[in-house]
Amino acid sequence: xxxxxxxxxxxxxxxxxxxxxxxxxxxxxxxxxxxxxxxxxxxxxxxxxxxxxxxxxxxxxxxxxxxxxxxxxxxxxxxxxxxxxxxxxxxxxxxxxxxxxxxxxxxxxxxxxxxxxxxxxxxxxxxxxxxxxxxxxxxxxxxxxxxxxxxxxxxxxxxxxxxxxxxxxxxxxxxxxxxxxxxxxxxxxxxxxxxxxxxxxxxxxxxx
Numbered sequence: 001x002x003x004x005x006x007x008x009x010x011x012x013x014x015x016x017x018x019x020x021x022x023x024x025x026x027x028x029x030x031x032x033x034x035x036x037x038x039x040x041x042x043x044x045x046x047x048x049x050x051x052x053x054x055x056x057x058x059x060x061x062x063x064x065x066x067x068x069x070x071x072x073x074x075x076x077x078x079x080x081x082x083x084x085x086x087x088x089x090x091x092x093x094x095x096x097x098x099x100x101x102x103x104x105x106x107x108x109x110x111x112x113x114x115x116x117x118x119x120x121x122x123x124x125x126x127x128x129x130x131x132x133x134x135x136x137x138x139x140x141x142x143x144x145x146x147x148x149x150x151x152x153x154x155x156x157x158x159x160x161x162x163x164x165x166x167x168x169x170x171x172x173x174x175x176x177x178x179x180x181x182x183x184x185x186x187x188x189x190x191x192x193x194x195x196x197x198x199x200x201x202x203x204x205x206x207x208x
Contacts, residue, residue, distance in 0.1 A: 021092070021095070022088050022089070022091035022092035022095060023088075023089075023092055024088075024089040024092040024093060025085075025089065026089055028092070028093050028096065028163070029093065029162045029163050029165070029166035030093075030097065030158070030159035030160070030162040030163050033158045033159045033162050034158070035100075035159060036156040036157065036158055036159075037156070038101075038154060038156060038157060042154045042156070042157065043101050043102060043103075044101075044103070045152075045153075045154065046101050046153055046154060046157045046160050047098055047101035047102060047103025047104075048103065048206045048207070049149050049152060049153060049160070049206070050094050050097045050098045050101065050103065050160055050163070051094075051098050051103055051104070051105060051106055051205055051206070052106075052149075052201075052202050052205045052206050053090075053094045053146070053149065053163075053164065053167065054091065054094035054095055054098055054105055054106070054109075055105075055106045055108070055109055055112050055201060055202075055205040056142060056145070056201070056202075056205075057087055057090040057091045057094060058091070058106075058109045058112050058113050058116075059112050059113070059115075059116040059201065060084075060087040060090070060116075060138075060142070061084060061087050061088065061091065061113070061116075062112070062113045062114070062115075062116035062117040062120060063116045063117070063119060063120035063123075063135070063138060064080050064081070064083055064084035064087060064120065064135075065084065065117060065120065066116070066117040066118065066119065066120025066121035066122075066123070066124065067080050067120040067121070067123055067124045067131050067134075067135060068080040068081055068084070068124075069120075069121055069124060070120075070121050070122075070123075070124025070125050070131070071124050071128055071131055072124075072127070072128055073128050075181070076128050076131070076132065076181060079177060079181060080135070083135075083174045083177070086170050086174070090167050090170070093163045093166075093167070094163065094167075097159065097160055097163055100159070101160075106204075106205045106208055107208055108204060108205065108208055112201060112205075119134075120134075123135075128181075128182065129182050129183060129184040130184055130186075131183075132178040132179070132181050132182060132183030132184070133178070133179075133183040133184035133185060133186050134183075134186065134190075135174070135175075135178040135183065136174075136175045136176075136178035136179050136183045137175075137186045137190075137191055137194060138194065139171045139172070139174045139175035139178070140172075140175045141191075141194060141195060141198055142171045143168055143171045143172050143175065145198065145202065146164050146167055146168040146171065147168060149164050150164055150165065150168070
């Protein structure tokens with residue numbers, strides 16, 4: 001059962017996700033990569049893709065927070081909280097890169113956050129095996145999305161590519177962790193709905 005203190009803590013996390021600069025304990029993956037010259041079209045495209053990735057991490061933060069709020073097993077709660085810390089680092093990496101490229105973060109991030117928080121909390125209410133299964137499927141779909149960005153980013157943009165590659169590695173690790181903890185494979189209709197929602201988010205975040 002949720003208590004007021006925990007609700008306040010999670011509300012504070014949400015405000016910090018949306019309105020504060022995230023920080024990374026690990027070095028930024030592109031720290032040792034030299035900036036390569038990009039023309040304005042390439043910069044704009046890279047910034048838009050990294051904005052999409054940042055919005056995806058906003059969603060991930062909300063999902064993890066919602067799932068941790070309603071997860072029943074303390075071990076599952078702890079693992080979700082640990083994964084959320086890594087997603088916070090992804091927020092820091094992507095936001096920094098968007099600004100380096102002269103771009104802006106998505107104005108729709110509060111909408112993505114609210115919807116994802118509710119989805120995560122609902123998944124937790126269904127029970128830990130479905131909660132973890134939802135997490136695993138989410139991370140697998142995010143992994144596929146990141147892989148597609150590696151194909152779409154300019155070859156010369158080594159800094160963005162280094163960030164995306166490390167994010168991809170982390171997301172696959174989260175998916176494997178969720179299944180190892182007892183996650184259930186989601187039914188195909190649920191997977192398809194998640195894919196449609198993901199396409200809507202990525203299309204809008206690329207532009208707005």
